[in-house]
Amino acid sequence: MIIRGHGRLQISRFHQYYSIVSTPLLIAVLLLLTAAAFELGRRRALQVAGSEFRTLHSLPRYYGSFTALWCALPAMLLLGTWLAFEDKIITSLVVADLPATYQALSESKLNLIINDLRNQLSGNVVSQELNPAMQAAVDHYGSLRATSNAALAVVFLSVAMLGMGMAWRKIAPNFWARNRVEAIIKLLLIICSTLAIFTTIGIVLSVLFESIRFFQAVPIFDFLFGLEWSPQTAIREDQVGSSGAFGAVPLFAGTLLISVIAMLVAAPIGLTSAIYLSEYSHPRFRAIAKPLLEILAGIPTVVYGFFAALTVAPLLRDMGTNFGLDVSSESALAAGLVMGIMIIPFVSSISDDVINAVPQSLRDGSLALGSTRSEMIRKVVLPAALPGIVSGMLLAISRAIGETMIVVMAAGLAANLTVNPLEAVTTVTVQIVTLLVGDQEFDSPKTLAAFALGLMLFLVTLALNVVALYVVRKYREQYE
Amino acid sequence: MLNQKPAVRLENPAKTNDVSPPSPVQNREFDSKTVGCVTVDKPIMTTRNVDVYYGGKQAIINVSIDIAYNEVLSMIGPSGCGKSTFLRCLNRMNDTIESAHVTGKIELEGHDIYDKKTDVVTLRARVGMVFQKPNPFPKSVYENVAYGPRIHGLARNHTELDEIVQTSLLRAGLWDEVKDRLSQPGTGLSGGQQQRLCIARCIAVNPDVILMDEPCSALDPIATARIEELMDELRQNYSIVIVTHSMQQAARVSQRTAYFHLGDLIEVGETSNIFTNPQDKLTEDYLTGRFG
Ligand SMILES: Nc1ncnc2c1ncn2[C@@H]1O[C@H](COP(=O)(O)OP(=O)(O)OP(=O)(O)O)[C@@H](O)[C@H]1O
Numbered sequence: 001m002i003i004r005g006h007g008r009l010q011i012s013r014f015h016q017y018y019s020i021v022s023t024p025l026l027i028a029v030l031l032l033l034t035a036a037a038f039e040l041g042r043r044r045a046l047q048v049a050g051s052e053f054r055t056l057h058s059l060p061r062y063y064g065s066f067t068a069l070w071c072a073l074p075a076m077l078l079l080g081t082w083l084a085f086e087d088k089i090i091t092s093l094v095v096a097d098l099p100a101t102y103q104a105l106s107e108s109k110l111n112l113i114i115n116d117l118r119n120q121l122s123g124n125v126v127s128q129e130l131n132p133a134m135q136a137a138v139d140h141y142g143s144l145r146a147t148s149n150a151a152l153a154v155v156f157l158s159v160a161m162l163g164m165g166m167a168w169r170k171i172a173p174n175f176w177a178r179n180r181v182e183a184i185i186k187l188l189l190i191i192c193s194t195l196a197i198f199t200t201i202g203i204v205l206s207v208l209f210e211s212i213r214f215f216q217a218v219p220i221f222d223f224l225f226g227l228e229w230s231p232q233t234a235i236r237e238d239q240v241g242s243s244g245a246f247g248a249v250p251l252f253a254g255t256l257l258i259s260v261i262a263m264l265v266a267a268p269i270g271l272t273s274a275i276y277l278s279e280y281s282h283p284r285f286r287a288i289a290k291p292l293l294e295i296l297a298g299i300p301t302v303v304y305g306f307f308a309a310l311t312v313a314p315l316l317r318d319m320g321t322n323f324g325l326d327v328s329s330e331s332a333l334a335a336g337l338v339m340g341i342m343i344i345p346f347v348s349s350i351s352d353d354v355i356n357a358v359p360q361s362l363r364d365g366s367l368a369l370g371s372t373r374s375e376m377i378r379k380v381v382l383p384a385a386l387p388g389i390v391s392g393m394l395l396a397i398s399r400a401i402g403e404t405m406i407v408v409m410a411a412g413l414a415a416n417l418t419v420n421p422l423e424a425v426t427t428v429t430v431q432i433v434t435l436l437v438g439d440q441e442f443d444s445p446k447t448l449a450a451f452a453l454g455l456m457l458f459l460v461t462l463a464l465n466v467v468a469l470y471v472v473r474k475y476r477e478q479y480e
Numbered sequence: 481m482l483n484q485k486p487a488v489r490l491e492n493p494a495k496t497n498d499v500s501p502p503s504p505v506q507n508r509e510f511d512s513k514t515v516g517c518v519t520v521d522k523p524i525m526t527t528r529n530v531d532v533y534y535g536g537k538q539a540i541i542n543v544s545i546d547i548a549y550n551e552v553l554s555m556i557g558p559s560g561c562g563k564s565t566f567l568r569c570l571n572r573m574n575d576t577i578e579s580a581h582v583t584g585k586i587e588l589e590g591h592d593i594y595d596k597k598t599d600v601v602t603l604r605a606r607v608g609m610v611f612q613k614p615n616p617f618p619k620s621v622y623e624n625v626a627y628g629p630r631i632h633g634l635a636r637n638h639t640e641l642d643e644i645v646q647t648s649l650l651r652a653g654l655w656d657e658v659k660d661r662l663s664q665p666g667t668g669l670s671g672g673q674q675q676r677l678c679i680a681r682c683i684a685v686n687p688d689v690i691l692m693d694e695p696c697s698a699l700d701p702i703a704t705a706r707i708e709e710l711m712d713e714l715r716q717n718y719s720i721v722i723v724t725h726s727m728q729q730a731a732r733v734s735q736r737t738a739y740f741h742l743g744d745l746i747e748v749g750e751t752s753n754i755f756t757n758p759q760d761k762l763t764e765d766y767l768t769g770r771f772g
Pocket residue numbers: 534539558559560561562563564565566577579
């Protein structure tokens with residue numbers, strides 16, 4: 001780091017100070033403390049029990065774990081909250097100290113200034129020379145951070161020691177350490193499992209709020225039932241351009257068309273291959289064929305995409321010419337066919353599992369009555385497995401609806417409202433992508449439309465998944 | 481005849497109500513070390529020198545035995561001695577096991593059931609099977625019983641099918657209990673009812689022989705008594721081969737008893753004789769509880 005002038009020197013000293021008690025270091029120290037706490041807790045348990053170590057309520061290692069958990073968890077909790085709020089509090093303190101002229105600035109300008117301050121502090125080059133007011137702010141910022149950091153280190157370590165000490169003092173032969181440890185572990189498991197749920201809720205909420213902003217600009221009725229999609233709005237005031245039409249029907253129609261084509265490919269092929277694999281094939285063939293089939297699911301969708309665009313689409317076009325049909329070079333058919341191939345493993349793998357789950361005794365019962373194999377499959381195995389198969393199909397459909405890459409490359413961007421699979425169509429996901437790539441303002445209806453589309457898509461796939469889960473549960477009940 | 485659908489039952493001379501025990505024949509034209517009355521006068525099924533292998537392991541060793549018309553033949557023996565394996569040979573259910581290999585000759589009314597020209601579907605329609613665990617299909621009671629007649633085309637219209645279902649349920653002694661719930665799932669019945677439903681399902685295709693593999697092992701004494709009663713009635717029209725672990729049950733329901741031991745058929749005899757006066761040492765040990 002090149003040090004020029006007084007201000008920089010000071011800053012870099014703050015910077016160095018800051019990095020001495022960095023968070024990784026704190027965590028490393030905590031890990032050491034925790035290990036020590038475990039050993040201390042264990043020793044203490046053995047010591048208080050003395051020769052009567054069998055009278056200990058729990059195994060010594062539970063006392064160790066108890067002490068270790070009390071050392072680590074409160075300190076980590078503190079660290080988390082501290083880091084989450086530290087920046088906000090420091091920033092607001094700095095801003096409060098800025099001259100009145102700065103405070104009158106708009107929020108986005110103020111943010112820029114604060115960014116400058118931060119860059120200064122971490123030694124990055126800043127565009128312009130600093131004026132004295134800014135320099136003071138930088139110093140203020142730096143000193144606040146240093147103080148906060150030192151305070152954090154002290155508080156963090158004392159909380160760890162305190163937790164450890166309190167747990168250590170509690171250890172006695174009749175202290176139920178095992179139950180406490182189990183309770184804490186259960187709590188941790190609960191927190192982790194709810195984390196996923198809260199993430200989902202967070203995503204949904206953020207999409208929902210943006211969508212509401214969109215619906216303030218475009219009436220929800222126009223969006224849901226409008227037949228025309230052309231999201232080009234004027235970005236600048238003086239620009240000549242359409243005001244934009246946000247009717248989502250062509251997009252959903254396109255999505256539906258492609259999904260239907262994909263399912264027409266995937267459902268019969270997936271189901272019949274599942275039946276063959278589970279009922280007819282030799283175990284050795286099955287052991288090879290099933291993983292091979294599942295590899296289809298592992299091919300990156302972008303590879304499918306250029307397979308569709310460069311191989312399948314021209315092929316369809318040539319065949320179309322032979323039959324005197326006019327196939328556009330980007331067609332719903334090409335995208336649907338390739339997408340169908342992509343989701344075959346979803347159908348076949350799940351169908352194979354549920355067909356295998358049909359008890360052998362039912363097969364024996366049918367065969368012993370003199371049914372042929374295909375009668376057995378049609379009349380006993382498939383009806384019994386049907387709900388599971390259906391839910392597999394629904395999952396495959398929701399996969400098809402959400403698929404983007406293949407459609408971007410093979411189906412085109414034209415929002416045609418058509419049922420002709422030989423024409424170019426576009427889908428919801430493709431439009432979301434095109435709305436958001438490139439330089440965009442994030443509060444124009446055009447970009448917000450992406451969130452509304454995303455929300456709709458989410459609702460549709462959610463509904464499909466709920467139905468699928470419901471069906472599967474019904475199916476489980478039948479055999480238990 | 482083996483390749484025809486069993487649309488109409490052929491009346492057999494032996495199928496009268498005369499159910500006197502079949503008379504044993506002692507002199508044999510085939511190689512067999514089994515003690516007792518292996519053969520009968522007019523057998524419906526004969527098995528000669530049957531060996532069964534699972535992969536390289538032999539599970540049945542040179543078993544020869546006849547099954548008479550209108551008899552209940554019980555098969556007893558310690559666990560793992562091959563009773564189920566042998567039973568499954570009689571309607572070729574062993575075909576469903578990849579590794580199983582059967583040699584020897586098994587005939588149903590003079591026709592080799594392992595012959596290439598034998599249609600296994602027709603064979604199984606004539607030699608029905610009831611399993612250890614009740615296995616009704618997850619369909620309605622009615623559909624369970626109608627399943628066999630439907631796939632074999634035994635009824636020309638709905639009235640005929642209704643009739644077959646009703647008579648089968650009546651014969652299985654289940655009609656009174658289910659006549660109001662024919663459209664409810666068969667899986668919702670009690671264990672004993674389910675097993676009788678499986679018997680009804682089996683007799684709905686009008687088989688000649690019914691194979692039962694420990695049909696009462698999952699049932700309580702009352703349901704067991706009900707099914708034993710039923711077997712005695714069914715004997716008027718069918719031949720029954722039953723595998724059981726209960727010697728009391730064998731004594732109650734069967735006319736002849738076969739004792740298996742480690743894949744060998746040790747002794748066959750009239751049930752009353754074999755229990756009071758076993759000829760072979762192994763049989764005696766098993767029956768007196770010194771083995772197994
Ligand atoms: N599918 C199979 N694959 C390989 N070996 C088998 C198979 N089924 C049975 N066996 C073997 O064949 C022998 C006879 O089995 P089987 O089931 O006929 O005995 P079991 O007399 O019916 O016994 P249990 O009274 O316990 O039902 C046993 O040793 C068994 O391990």
